Amino acid sequence: MSTGRCLSGFGEGTIGRVRPYVIASAAVSLDGYIDDVGAARLMLSDDEDLDRVDEVRAWADALLVGAGTLRADDPRLLVRSAERRAARVEAGRPPSPAKVTLTRCGKVDPGARFFTAGETERYVYTCDRTVPRVRAALGSVATVVGAGDPLDVHRLLADLRDRGIERLMVEGGSAVHTLFLSAGVVDELHVVYAPFFVGQSAAPRFVNAGVFPQGPDNRMTLGKSRQIGDLMFLQYFPQP
The missing domain is CATH 3.40.430.10 (Dihydrofolate Reductase, subunit A)
Structure with missing residues (x-):
């Protein structure tokens, strides 16, 4: 696979990287x-653009949103198209990508659709000091990982890569886009x-x-x- 940019599509250059x-x-x-x-x-x-987003979701190994987005929008974060889900399964992948969220304060609701919808891995990254509290709140619905004090996006990405995540789609919100782009x-x-x-x-x-x-x-x-x-x-x- 090419290690350069993909001007005709998206997401090439995933092999041999230290992060997704x-x-x-x-x-x-x-x-x-x-x-x-x-x-x-x-x-x-509109519907056509949402289908474009769904195509990128189907490409990804994991989808990431901030905890603020979970509280505001309660997203399911699943691939919508039955055909794309079937194609992922045929390729030996789960129907939808793993789900990832990050929270500095540890305010997450285990009843959110992020945790209850779909059969896929779920990861919650938080500051090291809040890991025990978040693990107690979530129980077995997600894997909770410390990513530094303050939360370090490079450490988060390296951990995801170690877990086999080569392609990550970041869907917001404002704080998350600011964190990733500024880094x-x-x-x-x-x-x-x-x-x-x-x-x-x-x-x-x-x-x-x-x-x-x-x-x-x-x-x-x-x-x-x-x-x-x-x-x-x-x-x-x-x-x-």
């Missing part, structure tokens, strides 16, 4: 928000722009304030771009 190949994925408004302040979840994608561990960035503005300063943004390697003097490389209905998909390769 990471694709970060987000849908945002034109002014950079991933949700609004309303009680209902803001829909930024320079994202190999591909997939962003879909919805043609409207949110304009609410209290709403969550794609990323928070941070120091990012990909600044004006180190621009990302544009891979694929395409229109999906009234949405626009962009694939970027962050520079090392």
Whole structure:
């Protein structure tokens, strides 16, 4: 397999790496928000784009979201397409990828669909000092792993690679995207722009304030771009 970038698809270069190949994925408004302040979840994608996301999920060995996303959205984090699930099983893989979340404070609900939906491995990464409390709260529903004080994304990724995870899809939210992008561990960035503005300063943004390697003097490389209905998909390769 090639160790270079995959401009025709996604996720090449996974063999011989010390960490998983990471694709970060987000849908945002034109002014950079991933949700609004309303009680209902803001829909930024359409069915065609959700199917594109499902394709990337089916490629991945694991899907990662932050604990804040679990509390806000209660996602199932499963491959939706029956055909893609069947293809994974035929290839000797579980129907859906492993699930990963990270929490600094240890606030996780064992009744969340992250833990109850689907038959797959579940990993919770937290600060070393909170491991005993999180293990007591979750019992046998997930493997709880310490990743440093403060939580170290490099240590998290190295542990996932040791567990056989070669391809990781990171789905947010804001704090997680900020953590991964500022640490320079994202190999591909997939962003879909919805043609409207949110304009609410209290709403969550794609990323928070941070120091990012990909600044004006180190621009990302544009891979694929395409229109999906009234949405626009962009694939970027962050520079090392």
